[in-house]
Amino acid sequence: MNLGFLGLQFSFGLQQSNMGPIYSYLGADEGAMPLLWLAGPMTGLIIQPLIGSMSDRTRSRLGRRTPYFLIGAILCSLCLLAMPYSRTLWMAASLLWVLDAANNVTMEPYRAYVSDRLGPDQRPLGFLTQSAFTGLAQTLSYLAPTLLVWWGIDQNLIDANGIPEITRISFVIGAFLSITTIVWSVWRVPELPLTPEEDAAISADPLSLRSTISGLIEAIRDMPTAMRQLAVAMLFQWFGMFCYWQYVVLVLARNVFNTSDPATAGFRDASLLNGQLGAFYNAIACVSAFAMIPLARRFGAQPIHAAAMAGSGAAMLTIASTGSVPLLIAAMIGIGIGWGSLMGNPYLMLANAIPPERTGVYMGIFNMFIVIPMMIEILFVWLAYRPLLGGDPRHVLMLGGAMMAAAAVATMLVRAPKVQPGVVAI
Numbered sequence: 001m002n003l004g005f006l007g008l009q010f011s012f013g014l015q016q017s018n019m020g021p022i023y024s025y026l027g028a029d030e031g032a033m034p035l036l037w038l039a040g041p042m043t044g045l046i047i048q049p050l051i052g053s054m055s056d057r058t059r060s061r062l063g064r065r066t067p068y069f070l071i072g073a074i075l076c077s078l079c080l081l082a083m084p085y086s087r088t089l090w091m092a093a094s095l096l097w098v099l100d101a102a103n104n105v106t107m108e109p110y111r112a113y114v115s116d117r118l119g120p121d122q123r124p125l126g127f128l129t130q131s132a133f134t135g136l137a138q139t140l141s142y143l144a145p146t147l148l149v150w151w152g153i154d155q156n157l158i159d160a161n162g163i164p165e166i167t168r169i170s171f172v173i174g175a176f177l178s179i180t181t182i183v184w185s186v187w188r189v190p191e192l193p194l195t196p197e198e199d200a201a202i203s204a205d206p207l208s209l210r211s212t213i214s215g216l217i218e219a220i221r222d223m224p225t226a227m228r229q230l231a232v233a234m235l236f237q238w239f240g241m242f243c244y245w246q247y248v249v250l251v252l253a254r255n256v257f258n259t260s261d262p263a264t265a266g267f268r269d270a271s272l273l274n275g276q277l278g279a280f281y282n283a284i285a286c287v288s289a290f291a292m293i294p295l296a297r298r299f300g301a302q303p304i305h306a307a308a309m310a311g312s313g314a315a316m317l318t319i320a321s322t323g324s325v326p327l328l329i330a331a332m333i334g335i336g337i338g339w340g341s342l343m344g345n346p347y348l349m350l351a352n353a354i355p356p357e358r359t360g361v362y363m364g365i366f367n368m369f370i371v372i373p374m375m376i377e378i379l380f381v382w383l384a385y386r387p388l389l390g391g392d393p394r395h396v397l398m399l400g401g402a403m404m405a406a407a408a409v410a411t412m413l414v415r416a417p418k419v420q421p422g423v424v425a426i
Contacts, residue, residue, distance in 0.1 A: 007181030013141030024262035025162035031385040034378040039097040041371035047104040052364025057207040063191030065109035072106030073182040080175035084168040131344030135286030142278030144170040226353040234369035236407035243400030250393035255323035284336025305345040306411040312338025313404030320397035
């Protein structure tokens with residue numbers, strides 16, 4: 001069921017590891033870099049809640065969620081094929097908007113799909129397996145350029161715009177995986193048929209623009225208390241992760257290779273090192289996600305997630321302050337555990353707190369708790385990069401580490417509702 005998530009997250013991994021360098025190759029200013037990442041949060045803010053509300057009311061031969069999987073996967077594959085052939089900064093930024101929109105069309109129904117099929121006692125396995133597939137997919141996407149170098153492709157082979165050939169090939173691989181893994185999941189694990197109650201609910205409130213928007217407004221108004229409480233923790237943790245993804249290559253270039261010039265071999269080496277370190281932390285995320293399943297069942301997702309956020313924050317502070325590769329590798333353990341928890345435990349905490357018939361719309365609204373922090377981070381770092389952060393990417397990463405520590409505290413302050421026996425505690 002979760003194999004399609006591998007292709008989807010391979011695409012996200014390519015963005016995380018390559019868009020910063022691609023923007024730098026095409027002449028982006030460091031201080032303006034956050035604005036070029038605006039596509040993800042903006043498309044997520046608009047698309048995921050709407051797609052969630054729509055998928056709750058969709059009735060088709062393929063099911064409620066599947067049509068959205070397929071449409072998003074096709075668009076995603078086309079954008080991945082085009083991205084590394086960007087000739088200008090505006091072209092790369094525009095393609096990222098379409099790519100992120102396509103990913104968001106697929107992402108939210110996939111979250112709801114898992115919740116649709118699994119009961120409360122199975123959800124720890126379902127959502128943390130999804131997190132593990134995220135770690136596996138992003139391990140492969142981060143490592144793809146290095147594997148291509150090991151297989152004999154010159155890392156310094158670049159086009160007229162400075163984009164390496166290994167980057168182009170990696171995006172082609174991502175395009176292939178995006179469509180094939182989604183199709184495989186749909187074929188092997190079709191959606192469950194609607195229950196009579198679900199069918200009656202759709203008949204009473206069929207899919208339309210009015211029902212989509214009204215359903216979204218009603219869901220926000222009736223949002224469960226536990227979901228509201230998670231918003232603060234989500235604010236801090238996603239602010240911190242966006243700081244990391246945007247500036248880690250620039251930090252590695254300065255700390256390890258003593259360069260800030262995107263035209264140098266040292267900068268390309270920093271991008272390659274980021275791919276290797278990113279592959280390692282995603283491998284840790286994959287393993288740790290499975291390890292968290294029995295822990296979440298025994299202790300609940302809340303303390304496990306808080307500890308993971310604290311470890312991730314300490315790791316970011318270490319990365320910002322060292323040029324030692326062994327220390328960087330050790331720090332990736334903290335990043336990996338945090339990422340593995342972040343992609344699973346918040347959804348586990350949410351799934352047991354929302355009504356099943358509104359899973360789609362609430363999963364979409366929950367994504368607002370991800371993208372709004374990203375937008376806040378983009379605007380803050382853009383405005384503060386030189387006057388407050390000294391024009392130094394290492395200071396951005398330190399800010400990210402502080403935000404992850406704050407996320408740990410905020411997670412522990414969430415008031416856990418009482419749950420019935422057999423249901424994982426929040």
